[in-house]
Amino acid sequence: AVEILEALAHADEAASGSDASPRGRLRISAPMSFGLTDLAERLPRFQQRYPELILDVEFNDRQADLLEDGFDVALRGSGPLPDSSLKARRLRPLHRLLCASAEYLARHGTPETPEALTSHNCLVFTMAAQPNSWVFRRGEETVEIVVAGNQRINNSIALCTSAIAGCGIVLLPDFVAGGPLAEGRLQRILPDWHVDDQHIHAVYPAHRERAPKVRALIDFLVAEYAEAQALTSKA
Incomplete structure (x- = not known):
């Protein structure tokens, strides 16, 4: 019933045709860290391009139910879609990097193998599927390490803030670690x-696929990340 009501509410957008200018309220859900460090920098450019849109954005690590919560688009990390009525568009890869501060490494030494992490204070991200299990690969080698530490x-x-302060070793997404690594506040470990x-996807209800505002956001983000990837490749 919720899906039917949502479909009716947006039927006028689909009927308006592909040339319709995006307008109205666009509800977006995104994870907190990704939203603050990545998406928030891109939304002003999107807003400037489509000034008739009203952006209603929620940063929350809780996985929103798009239909029940009334979101038009959700940005999510890799994972199966919980509902067959949803569609997804891949936006960008999500690299995770092992990092620590120079201060921590000076006091405790730099691990030279994944196995050495068991003797270090590892800061754990509790929203991961298996927070204390870190799996590393190098060529044909695969090593799974059970880590532990005093911060979860x-x-x-x-977690990045704690790592910069010298509290321990951390596995961070690139959109969080990139700045501190470039500035020298963190160092890569076991490069x-x-x-x-993983990958960041834009997830949206299938019945909203033709809505101009949904298409506009997804096309904008696809172009943004393609350009960013091209610049990274040239660098």
């Missing part, structure tokens, strides 16, 4: 090993 936090930005990449 459900937000990557807070020859990698953690499996």
